[in-house]
Amino acid sequence: MTSQNSGNRKSRLPEAPATRPAESLKQDILRHVLYSLGRDTERPDRQTVFRALALSLRDRLVEKWIASQRDIYSRSSKRVYYLSLEFLPGPFLRENLIALGLENEAREALTDMGFGLDDVADEEYEPGLGNGGLGRLASCYLDSMATLRLPAYGYGIHYAYGIFYQLIKEGRQVERADNWLRGGTHWEFERSHYVHPVRFYGQVREWVDEQGRLRHSLENATTVMAMACDMFIPGHKNDYVLNMRLWAAKTSREFEFSFFNTGDYIGAVEEKIRDENISMVLYPNDEAPEGKELRLKQQFFLVSATIQDIVRRFRKKGIAWDQLPRKNVIHLNETHPAVAIPELMRILVDEELLTWEEAWYICVRTFAYTNHTVLPEALEVWPEDLFRRLLPRHLQIIHEINRRFLHDVRRQFPNDPNILGRVSLVHEGESRWVRMSHLAIVGSFSVNGVSAHHSEILKESVFHDFYKIFPERFNNKTNGITPRRWLRQCNPTLAWLITEHIGPEWLTDLAQLKKLEPYVNSEGFHRAWMEVRLRNKHKLAEYIRDKNGITVMPESLFDVHVKRFHEYKRQLLNVLHVIALYNRIRSSPGSVTVPRTYIFGGKAAPGYYMAKHIIRLINSVAYTINTDPRVGDLLKVVFLQNYCVTLAERIIPATDLSEQISTAGMEASGTGNMKFALNGAITIGTHDGANIEIMEHVGNENLFLFGLLSHEVNEMRSQGYNPRLFYERDSELREVLDMIAGGFFSPSEPHLFRDVVESLLNHGDRYMVLADFRSYVYRQQDAANAFMDQAAWARMSMLNTSRMGFFSSDRAVDEYAKDIWGVSGV
Ligand code: GPK
Incomplete structure (x- = not known):
C-alpha cells in the first residue's frame, strides 16, 4: 500500500x-x-x-x-486464410x-x-456485414478456429453500410440505411498507415524481356488503396485471439497529390468518393447475385488486398514458392472470392516469373472451396465483357486455365464431346459468361458441401461432371454453430442449469451434452427445464408487447419461422396453414384446442418482389387474425421487424416449434435449425439439408418431418407437376387460396395478393407449396397434440438439446482442419 x-x-x-x-x-x-x-x-x-x-x-x-x-x-505453422465477402458477428x-x-x-x-x-x-x-446463413457461418467458424487455437485469419470487407435496417410500415418492408459506424468503432483498430494498392481496368501490355520471355503487365490501371481494419476474435478462455481483417477502400496517395496539379479540385474529390465507394455497402441479396460491376469490384478488392497480405507474410520466410501450399491454405467461402485463383496465378507468373505449370501446381494445392447453394439462380456468373473491362489480365488467365483444363477433359472423356460445353469455365451462347463455380472447382484441391444431403446433390447432379473428373476433390463438412453464442450467451439460465448438472466442459466439447440424458427422467430437472423455458417465453412476450403492441400468452405454443425471406424457404406454406387454422376456429369453435403464437421475422432482398409481397401478406393476415374477437387467445400472429443476430438471440431460447420447411433439395444445410434444437425447440421440417442429420441424431420421434423427399420433388417435376390438382382435391386448401385471391386479407385492395396465388396455381408453383400442404397440416396437428402433453414435450425438448452435440462448429472446424486444411492448434 x-x-x-x-x-x-x-x-x-x-x-x-x-x-x-x-x-x-x-x-x-x-x-x-x-x-x-x-x-x-x-x-x-x-x-x-x-x-x-x-x-x-x-x-x-x-x-x-x-x-x-x-x-x-x-x-512457423501452416496458416489458414478464410476469405468471405460476409461476416455476421453479432454484438x-x-x-x-x-x-x-x-x-x-x-x-x-x-x-x-x-x-x-x-x-x-x-x-x-451489431455490425451487419452479412446477409444471413453464409455470413453467420463464417463468424461461428472464426469463433471455433480461435477456440481450437488454429493459426487462422478471417478476411473480409469493412462495409460502411451493412445489411439494411428493416422497418415494417403498414405491413410492408421498408429499408433504411444501416449506419453502423455512426457511434464509432470501439472493437477495431484502423491501420491507416497500412494499405495495399488494388488495380482495376487498364490494358494488358505484352512484351518480351531481355531473357526472351513473354511478359504481361497492366497499363493505365486505376488504383484504389485497401486499408486494414482489424477486429479480434478470442477463443473460449484460452488466451488465444484471432484477427478478422476487414478492408476499407481509400483513395490512392498518388491521386491525392495529383489533383493539386490539375486544378480541378471538386472533380478530384468526386473521383476520391468514387474510389471509396467500393467498400460503401453490402449487397443485400441472398442467393441471387446482383451482377453489378461494383460487386465484382468488391470481390477483387477483397481478394487482391488479401493475397498481397498472404504473399507478404510468406516472403518474410525466404523459402521457395513451391512451399506455399505447405505453409498456407486459402479457403473460399462460396465463389464470391474465387477470383483469388487467377490473382495468385497472375502474381506467380507475371511478377514472380514462375512457369505456368509451376504456378498452377502451387495454386491448385493452395485453394479449397465451400459451396453453399444449389439454386441455379445463385450460381455466380459474370458477363465476359464486364470481366474483360474490369480485370483484363485475369480474364486472359481464366481463358488459359480453361484451355488447358478442356484439353485434359477431352483426353479423359474422348467419347463425350458434350461434356466440354458443360464444364467449360466460360459459358458460350448468345452471350458469354464466366462461371465462377467452375473456376473454383478447377482451381481447388477440395470442394465441399455443407450437409451430407447437399454434398450428395453436388456429386449426383449440380457438379456431376466435375465429380467424374475430380472424384477425390469432393467431400462433405456438415455445418455447425458455436455453443458459446448460441447457448451459453443467448440462453444463460438454460446454460447454467446444464452446467449445474454436467459441469462446464460442454462449452468446448458439445458432445458432453449427452450426459444430460439420464436427467430426462428426473422430475426436478424436468420442472427446472420447463421453468427456464417458460421464463424465456415471458421475456419474449414482453418484447413483443413493447415492439408490436400485441399481447401473447407465454403458455401458448410459440411457433417460430425466422430466416431470410425466399420462396424456397416457404414462409408462404406456413401462412397458408395459419389461415387454415383460422378458418377452423371460425367454422367450428372448439376444433382448435392448442393456443398458438406464430412468430415471423426476416428480411427480403429489396428487389425481390415476391418475397416482399409474402411479408406483406403475413402482416395482413396477422392484422386480420389478431383483431378478430372470435379468435381470442387461440391464435396470434406476430411479425418482428429487423431480424438480425441480436434479435435471434432473443427469439431462439423462447421457441417451442422451429419451422424448417424448405422444398426438399433446396436448403443446402440450414444453421438456424441447429440453433433452435440446441436450445430445446422441436423441429417441424422437411427432409432437407441438415434437418436429415438432426433427425438422425435426435431421433425420428423427437421432431416432425413431413413432405416430399428431394427425389420425389424431381420426379414429380419431370412427370409434369400440376399444382391445380392439389387445389381442386383439397377443399381446405382451396378455401385458403380463394380467400387470399379474393381480397379477404386486403379488403381495401382486393387484388393485392392475387400474384401470390397466381404463382402457385398458374405459374407452376416452383417450390411445390401445394404438393406439401396436406402433409404439413397433418404434421402440424401432430405437433399440437404433442404439445398438449407437456411432460412428453419437455422430454422431447431435453432430448433435442442433449443430442445436438454433433452440430457444434468446433466439430465442423476440426474436420476442416484435419481433412482439408492440414493444420492443428498451436
Ligand atoms: C447460401 F449461397 C448462399 C448464400 O448466398 N447465402 C446463404 O446464406 C446459406 N447461404 C444456405 O442457404 C444455408 O442452407 C446454409 O446453411 C448457409 O448458407 C451456410 O452454409
Whole structure:
C-alpha cells in the first residue's frame, strides 16, 4: 500500500487493491471514459460506459492477439486464410466477456458505477456485414478456429453500410440505411498507415524481356488503396485471439497529390468518393447475385488486398514458392472470392516469373472451396465483357486455365464431346459468361458441401461432371454453430442449469451434452427445464408487447419461422396453414384446442418482389387474425421487424416449434435449425439439408418431418407437376387460396395478393407449396397434440438439446482442419 493511500483514509473509504479484476476493470473503464472518449467520469451515460467497457476489453484482446501471433510465427505453422465477402458477428460485448472469463467482473464493476450489465450490453449495435446463413457461418467458424487455437485469419470487407435496417410500415418492408459506424468503432483498430494498392481496368501490355520471355503487365490501371481494419476474435478462455481483417477502400496517395496539379479540385474529390465507394455497402441479396460491376469490384478488392497480405507474410520466410501450399491454405467461402485463383496465378507468373505449370501446381494445392447453394439462380456468373473491362489480365488467365483444363477433359472423356460445353469455365451462347463455380472447382484441391444431403446433390447432379473428373476433390463438412453464442450467451439460465448438472466442459466439447440424458427422467430437472423455458417465453412476450403492441400468452405454443425471406424457404406454406387454422376456429369453435403464437421475422432482398409481397401478406393476415374477437387467445400472429443476430438471440431460447420447411433439395444445410434444437425447440421440417442429420441424431420421434423427399420433388417435376390438382382435391386448401385471391386479407385492395396465388396455381408453383400442404397440416396437428402433453414435450425438448452435440462448429472446424486444411492448434 502506498503512503498516499494510507494517508488519505478520511476522505474515502479504503479502496480494494487494484489487482482485483473487477476493480482494475473499473479503473480501465473510467480511464477510457476520460482519456479515450473525453467524457466526465462523474456522470457518464450508458452509451459512454458501453464504449469504455468495449475499449477496456479491446486492450485485453490486443495483448493476447500479439502473443498469439508470436506463437504462430515462432512455430512457423501452416496458416489458414478464410476469405468471405460476409461476416455476421453479432454484438461482441457478451461474447468477449464470456471468452475472457470477465462476465462477473464486468457486472461487479458496472454495479459499482451504478449500471446493470444487461442494460449496458443492450447499447451495442451489431455490425451487419452479412446477409444471413453464409455470413453467420463464417463468424461461428472464426469463433471455433480461435477456440481450437488454429493459426487462422478471417478476411473480409469493412462495409460502411451493412445489411439494411428493416422497418415494417403498414405491413410492408421498408429499408433504411444501416449506419453502423455512426457511434464509432470501439472493437477495431484502423491501420491507416497500412494499405495495399488494388488495380482495376487498364490494358494488358505484352512484351518480351531481355531473357526472351513473354511478359504481361497492366497499363493505365486505376488504383484504389485497401486499408486494414482489424477486429479480434478470442477463443473460449484460452488466451488465444484471432484477427478478422476487414478492408476499407481509400483513395490512392498518388491521386491525392495529383489533383493539386490539375486544378480541378471538386472533380478530384468526386473521383476520391468514387474510389471509396467500393467498400460503401453490402449487397443485400441472398442467393441471387446482383451482377453489378461494383460487386465484382468488391470481390477483387477483397481478394487482391488479401493475397498481397498472404504473399507478404510468406516472403518474410525466404523459402521457395513451391512451399506455399505447405505453409498456407486459402479457403473460399462460396465463389464470391474465387477470383483469388487467377490473382495468385497472375502474381506467380507475371511478377514472380514462375512457369505456368509451376504456378498452377502451387495454386491448385493452395485453394479449397465451400459451396453453399444449389439454386441455379445463385450460381455466380459474370458477363465476359464486364470481366474483360474490369480485370483484363485475369480474364486472359481464366481463358488459359480453361484451355488447358478442356484439353485434359477431352483426353479423359474422348467419347463425350458434350461434356466440354458443360464444364467449360466460360459459358458460350448468345452471350458469354464466366462461371465462377467452375473456376473454383478447377482451381481447388477440395470442394465441399455443407450437409451430407447437399454434398450428395453436388456429386449426383449440380457438379456431376466435375465429380467424374475430380472424384477425390469432393467431400462433405456438415455445418455447425458455436455453443458459446448460441447457448451459453443467448440462453444463460438454460446454460447454467446444464452446467449445474454436467459441469462446464460442454462449452468446448458439445458432445458432453449427452450426459444430460439420464436427467430426462428426473422430475426436478424436468420442472427446472420447463421453468427456464417458460421464463424465456415471458421475456419474449414482453418484447413483443413493447415492439408490436400485441399481447401473447407465454403458455401458448410459440411457433417460430425466422430466416431470410425466399420462396424456397416457404414462409408462404406456413401462412397458408395459419389461415387454415383460422378458418377452423371460425367454422367450428372448439376444433382448435392448442393456443398458438406464430412468430415471423426476416428480411427480403429489396428487389425481390415476391418475397416482399409474402411479408406483406403475413402482416395482413396477422392484422386480420389478431383483431378478430372470435379468435381470442387461440391464435396470434406476430411479425418482428429487423431480424438480425441480436434479435435471434432473443427469439431462439423462447421457441417451442422451429419451422424448417424448405422444398426438399433446396436448403443446402440450414444453421438456424441447429440453433433452435440446441436450445430445446422441436423441429417441424422437411427432409432437407441438415434437418436429415438432426433427425438422425435426435431421433425420428423427437421432431416432425413431413413432405416430399428431394427425389420425389424431381420426379414429380419431370412427370409434369400440376399444382391445380392439389387445389381442386383439397377443399381446405382451396378455401385458403380463394380467400387470399379474393381480397379477404386486403379488403381495401382486393387484388393485392392475387400474384401470390397466381404463382402457385398458374405459374407452376416452383417450390411445390401445394404438393406439401396436406402433409404439413397433418404434421402440424401432430405437433399440437404433442404439445398438449407437456411432460412428453419437455422430454422431447431435453432430448433435442442433449443430442445436438454433433452440430457444434468446433466439430465442423476440426474436420476442416484435419481433412482439408492440414493444420492443428498451436
Ligand atoms: C447460401 F449461397 C448462399 C448464400 O448466398 N447465402 C446463404 O446464406 C446459406 N447461404 C444456405 O442457404 C444455408 O442452407 C446454409 O446453411 C448457409 O448458407 C451456410 O452454409
